[in-house]
Amino acid sequence: xxxxxxxxxWKWLLCAPALVVLVTAASGPLLIVVAYSxxxxxxxxxxxxxxxxxxxxxxxxxxxxxxPESITFNQAHLTVYWRSVWLSLQTTFICAVLGFxxxxxxxxxxxxxxxxxxxxxTIPFWTNLLIRTFAIQEVxxxxxxxxxxxxxxxxxxQPIQMMYTDFAILLGMAYVFMPLMVLPLYAAMDxxxxxxxxxxxxxxxxxxxxxxxxxxxxxxxxxIAGSILVFIPAIGAYVTPRVLGGGRTMMLGxxxxxxxxxxxxxxxxxxxxxxxxxxxxxxxxxxxRWANREEARNV
Amino acid sequence: MTxxxxxxxxxxxxxxxxxxxxxxxxxxxxLSEINLQIRTGEFFTLLGxxxxxxxxxxxxxxxxxxPSTGSLRINGKEVAGLGPNARPVNxxxxxxxxxxxxxxxxxxxxxxxxQGKPRAEVEATTxxxxxxxxxxxxxxxxxxxxxxxxQQRVALARALAPRPRVLLLDEPxxxxxxxxRKEMQSELKRLQTETGITFIFVxxxxxxxxxxxxxxxVMSAGKILQLGSPHEIYHAPSERFVADFIGDTNxxxxxxxxxNGTVAEVTLPGGKPGTARLxxxxxxxxxxxxxxxxxxxxxQMVDAGQGDMDAVVDNAVFFGTDTNVHLRxxxxxxxxxxxxxxxxxxxxxxxxxxxxxxxxGALRVLKG
Numbered sequence: 001x002x003x004x005x006x007x008x009x010w011k012w013l014l015c016a017p018a019l020v021v022l023v024t025a026a027s028g029p030l031l032i033v034v035a036y037s038x039x040x041x042x043x044x045x046x047x048x049x050x051x052x053x054x055x056x057x058x059x060x061x062x063x064x065x066x067x068p069e070s071i072t073f074n075q076a077h078l079t080v081y082w083r084s085v086w087l088s089l090q091t092t093f094i095c096a097v098l099g100f101x102x103x104x105x106x107x108x109x110x111x112x113x114x115x116x117x118x119x120x121x122t123i124p125f126w127t128n129l130l131i132r133t134f135a136i137q138e139v140x141x142x143x144x145x146x147x148x149x150x151x152x153x154x155x156x157x158q159p160i161q162m163m164y165t166d167f168a169i170l171l172g173m174a175y176v177f178m179p180l181m182v183l184p185l186y187a188a189m190d191x192x193x194x195x196x197x198x199x200x201x202x203x204x205x206x207x208x209x210x211x212x213x214x215x216x217x218x219x220x221x222x223x224i225a226g227s228i229l230v231f232i233p234a235i236g237a238y239v240t241p242r243v244l245g246g247g248r249t250m251m252l253g254x255x256x257x258x259x260x261x262x263x264x265x266x267x268x269x270x271x272x273x274x275x276x277x278x279x280x281x282x283x284x285x286x287x288x289r290w291a292n293r294e295e296a297r298n299v
Numbered sequence: 300m301t302x303x304x305x306x307x308x309x310x311x312x313x314x315x316x317x318x319x320x321x322x323x324x325x326x327x328x329x330l331s332e333i334n335l336q337i338r339t340g341e342f343f344t345l346l347g348x349x350x351x352x353x354x355x356x357x358x359x360x361x362x363x364x365x366p367s368t369g370s371l372r373i374n375g376k377e378v379a380g381l382g383p384n385a386r387p388v389n390x391x392x393x394x395x396x397x398x399x400x401x402x403x404x405x406x407x408x409x410x411x412x413x414q415g416k417p418r419a420e421v422e423a424t425t426x427x428x429x430x431x432x433x434x435x436x437x438x439x440x441x442x443x444x445x446x447x448x449x450q451q452r453v454a455l456a457r458a459l460a461p462r463p464r465v466l467l468l469d470e471p472x473x474x475x476x477x478x479x480r481k482e483m484q485s486e487l488k489r490l491q492t493e494t495g496i497t498f499i500f501v502x503x504x505x506x507x508x509x510x511x512x513x514x515x516x517v518m519s520a521g522k523i524l525q526l527g528s529p530h531e532i533y534h535a536p537s538e539r540f541v542a543d544f545i546g547d548t549n550x551x552x553x554x555x556x557x558x559n560g561t562v563a564e565v566t567l568p569g570g571k572p573g574t575a576r577l578x579x580x581x582x583x584x585x586x587x588x589x590x591x592x593x594x595x596x597x598x599q600m601v602d603a604g605q606g607d608m609d610a611v612v613d614n615a616v617f618f619g620t621d622t623n624v625h626l627r628x629x630x631x632x633x634x635x636x637x638x639x640x641x642x643x644x645x646x647x648x649x650x651x652x653x654x655x656x657x658x659x660g661a662l663r664v665l666k667g
Binding site for chain 2: 193195196198199200201202203204205206209213214217218
């Protein structure tokens with residue numbers, strides 16, 4: 001017993017490689033972003049090492065150029081935040097609604113063919129995101145596939161504007177993030193004891209009742225994991241809103257990129273990014289607490 | 300067989316039912332030519348080794364599988380083609396299949412809730428069922444928080460709550476340890492008597508089947524081999540498989556000398572004459588060898604030369620209440636005799652020569 005503390009004295013060194021990775025790859029860059037958000041922007045981008053709260057101030061407020069005393073809320077930033085959260089929630093919802101039957105289909109195939117179906121689901125991951133997004137653009141643009149077909153069939157007289165709308169962004173994001181919902185849902189369904197479904201039918205439940213009272217509560221952990229996996233990358237999405245939303249419907253990722261690029265205001269970009277992180281972590285904590293409370297009540 | 304029931308008292312009537320899984324060369328005939336009438340209020344057991352089709356038959360009755368051919372009537376109504384939620388039948392699953400996200404009370408009330416019964420009725424019946432299976436104290440627990448035996452009771456209560464006409468039990472006791480299993484056997488009997496519901500019980504445990512059932516159907520390879528009371532199945536097995544599957548049995552080959560009504564006159568091993576009962580509708584060829592069967596406890600030890608056959612002791616296996624004496628008959632066939640023990644009885648030594656007296660009427664000829 002007396003030797004134990006001594007041994008622990010050097011044993012932690014074994015964690016060193018992991019610690020190095022954690023510090024340099026995860027915490028380090030994050031700390032740099034935090035630090036930048038409190039510095040003064042340099043003239044040609046970059047930062048000047050002078051402490052200021054200006055960046056954080058400008059995240060929420062704006063000064064009139066001619067009257068520095070007149071301060072108003074920065075509507076543009078708040079709108080982008082709100083739109084990002086709202087579009088991400090919608091994306092998560094769409095992925096859940098479409099992902100459930102997809103995962104169910106795979107989970108109910110014979111075990112031998114499930115691997116093939118899962119492989120097909122993950123195939124889009126193998127293609128460059130930008131190329132996939134341009135492919136969607138090709139389908140929905142004014143002289144794209146859908147409009148051409150509808151015009152030639154005489155269903156419409158002029159092309160439907162789909163590009164550069166929220167619809168385009170939702171379509172793109174739901175398409176891109178769908179596997180992230182399907183895979184955890186499938187994992188939950190794979191563990192589902194189908195005898196419980198039989199027990200439900202045996203006890204006079206209809207198909208809808210079995211779905212609602214037996215299947216959905218049991219695959220809820222899959223929904224929770226899937227929602228988190230979809231929502232987090234969706235809120236910071238850059239490529240999809242950039243290509244499909246154009247300049248008109250900007251999301252957080254684009255706003256942040258803008259500050260680091262043409263805006264040449266790195267501290268503001270850093271502050272915006274930090275706020276996004278705070279929102280995501282806050283939402284996650286809130287969501288998990290809520291889900292776990294449900295869990296405690298139901299399982 | 301004593302399955303001559305009046306059709307109007309049949310709770311379940313199965314005619315020429317078969318079930319084939321798969322198609323073409325891969326087709327597997329799980330059930331063939333099943334004809335069965337199960338009476339109202341009866342404790343009926345489907346007994347057989349694994350893979351004999353007993354569970355498939357249960358699933359066909361429950362509605363999880365549809366028969367390939369034939370008819371299935373429950374309470375006079377044809378149900379082939381109906382789903383499990385449209386049949387007045389509930390199942391107790393082998394691993395209970397309790398809903399893990401619901402409390403014990405919610406599990407029990409589930410069927411009634413799905414039937415759209417008013418809340419007050421659901422609650423009243425749930426309380427009644429909880430007390431029927433003595434689980435009142437556990438009403439708010441989750442299935443994961445109660446023991447296997449308690450889960451078993453909840454599964455029973457859940458299946459009984461909607462008052463089905465027939466309760467199907469798929470090896471419900473197989474996951475319990477021996478002591479609990481004995482307890483649940485009498486518990487099941489009590490529930491069946493109290494509720495008056497027809498029970499169809501599937502098991503591979505012959506002892507369980509014998510102690511609990513009103514009637515037993517012994518199944519093998521998708522067919523019903525014999526149907527009868529536990530007494531008939533044990534004492535008058537019609538086929539070698541049935542005799543072998545249920546209890547310990549001696550099979551003896553011997554020649555038939557004459558047939559006298561339902562009794563055959565045979566030459567016993569060792570040359571003495573004897574009689575063996577014939578199964579219904581079976582006439583052996585005179586002079587041919589037939590297989591006969593006799594239970595180990597239907598034979599008594601006597602002095603050498605005094606009994607029907609003579610044998611030499613190989614060894615004796617003591618197991619508490621009884622001792623099994625393994626013997627070799629003079630013609631070389633093996634034989635087991637079971638003797639009840641008392642404090643005074645001593646095991647016979649290996650090599651001892653003794654006589655065996657067969658209980659009158661105990662020796663039976665098998666069909667196959």
